Amino acid sequence: MLAGYGFVAPNFALLGLFVFVPLAGAVVISLQRTNGFGGGVFAGLDNYARLFADPLFWRSAGNTVLFTAIITPLSMGLGLLVALLLDSVLPARALFRSAIIVPMAVSGVATALAGRLIFDENSGVLDLALRGLGLPSVSWQSNGVASFASVVAVTVWWRVGFNMIVYLAGLQGIGVALKEAALLDGATAGQRLRFITVPLLGPTSFFLLIVNVIFSFSLFDIVFVMTGGGPADATSVLVTYAYDQGFVSRDQGYAAAIGVVLLLATLVFTAVQWRGNRGRDVTE
Numbered sequence: 001m002l003a004g005y006g007f008v009a010p011n012f013a014l015l016g017l018f019v020f021v022p023l024a025g026a027v028v029i030s031l032q033r034t035n036g037f038g039g040g041v042f043a044g045l046d047n048y049a050r051l052f053a054d055p056l057f058w059r060s061a062g063n064t065v066l067f068t069a070i071i072t073p074l075s076m077g078l079g080l081l082v083a084l085l086l087d088s089v090l091p092a093r094a095l096f097r098s099a100i101i102v103p104m105a106v107s108g109v110a111t112a113l114a115g116r117l118i119f120d121e122n123s124g125v126l127d128l129a130l131r132g133l134g135l136p137s138v139s140w141q142s143n144g145v146a147s148f149a150s151v152v153a154v155t156v157w158w159r160v161g162f163n164m165i166v167y168l169a170g171l172q173g174i175g176v177a178l179k180e181a182a183l184l185d186g187a188t189a190g191q192r193l194r195f196i197t198v199p200l201l202g203p204t205s206f207f208l209l210i211v212n213v214i215f216s217f218s219l220f221d222i223v224f225v226m227t228g229g230g231p232a233d234a235t236s237v238l239v240t241y242a243y244d245q246g247f248v249s250r251d252q253g254y255a256a257a258i259g260v261v262l263l264l265a266t267l268v269f270t271a272v273q274w275r276g277n278r279g280r281d282v283t284e
Contacts, residue, residue, distance in 0.1 A: 023263070030256035036246075040253060047257035057258065059233050060241040064262075067152065067237060068216035074156045076208055079163025080201075084193075086164070087171045097164075104161035112225035115154035119226070144234030147227045151235050155222050159215070163208055170204035171197070206277050210270055217266050238262045 030047055034040030051057050086097055103111050118125050119140040127137040140146045174197065182192045198205075220239040223229060229236035229244070238258060246255030 026256045026259055029253055030260050032253045034253050035250040036252045043253060047254045048261070050254060051257065051261065056233060056236070056241060057238075060229075060236045060238050063148075063233075063235060064217060064219070064237045066148075067155070067219060068213055070152055071155050071159065071216050071219075072209065072212040074152075075159035075212060076163050076205070078156065078160045079208070080167050082160060082164045083167035083171055084197075086168055100164055101161045103158045104165075108158065108221035109225055111154060111158045112222040115150065115157075115222070115226055119150040119154070141227065142231055144231055147231060147235050151223055151226055154226065155216075155219065158222065159212065163212070166204060166208055167201065170201045174200050206273070210273060213269060214266055217262060217269075 029040065031042060031044060032040030033043045033046070082100055103114075116124070119127075121127055121137065121140045121142065124140065127140070130137050138146050140150045178196055178200075179192060182196055187195070218239055219237055220243070223235055223237055223240050224243070227235040229240045239262070242255045242258040242262070245258065246252045
């Protein structure tokens with residue numbers, strides 16, 4: 001028993017130092033009016049009360065939810081599709097797998113810079129190709145819908161590789177005997193996918209759902225590099241809005257309150273999903 005505690009003690013010490021202490025500090029700051037210089041003034045729940053009357057906060061919260069609702073199923077669906085292809089007899093699987101993983105292997109900033117090269121409305125590769133084909137170009141930076149779509153496209157491109165790797169590991173953990181038995185019983189490829197593969201990938205899908213939602217809630221680098229939250233806050237998310245409040249407007253108490261609310265929303269979603277999944281497993 002003591003040996004076990006000794007082994008996990010360094011991990012708990014690091015978690016406490018680099019996770020729980022900063023979280024406690026953020027909660028304390030969220031209860032103050034401070035610009036980050038000198039001591040703050042205790043404000044109680046004033047920063048949280050401001051959230052309810054702040055239209056930019058609700059706009060950013062809505063964008064965050066919309067990003068999550070679009071990016072999560074798209075990246076998971078494409079990741080599963082690519083994993084199924086790589087799990088089958090696909091020519092040049094190693095090359096194809098490497099091409100999918102490349103965006104995940106670099107930082108989000110590097111991926112966003114590549115996205116800027118593609119979606120820049122003045123000199124981007126995509127608009128140059130459209131004009132070369134005689135088609136109208138798209139105002140990726142000055143049109144809200146187009147900016148939103150470009151961020152979604154680059155984010156999905158970045159996340160597909162991670163989902164593919166996890167799904168591929170799940171597929172390779174499914175017993176070959178089950179697939180062969182279904183094949184001998186005359187099940188079609190669609191039936192095997194629906195009644196064997198997808199149900200057995202349930203735990204994998206649950207894990208990816210939680211991870212992708214947490215990632216989407218904390219999306220920052222791609223939005224910050226590609227659009228900066230613009231135009232007219234069309235792509236502003238909670239993390240970029242908190243950044244603007246904390247480091248541009250220097251209202252760090254309010255920025256901390258936004259961060260705490262985002263953390264609580266993430267914890268609530270995770271707890272609800274975890275409880276629902278546990279209940280389903282017990283029922284089954």
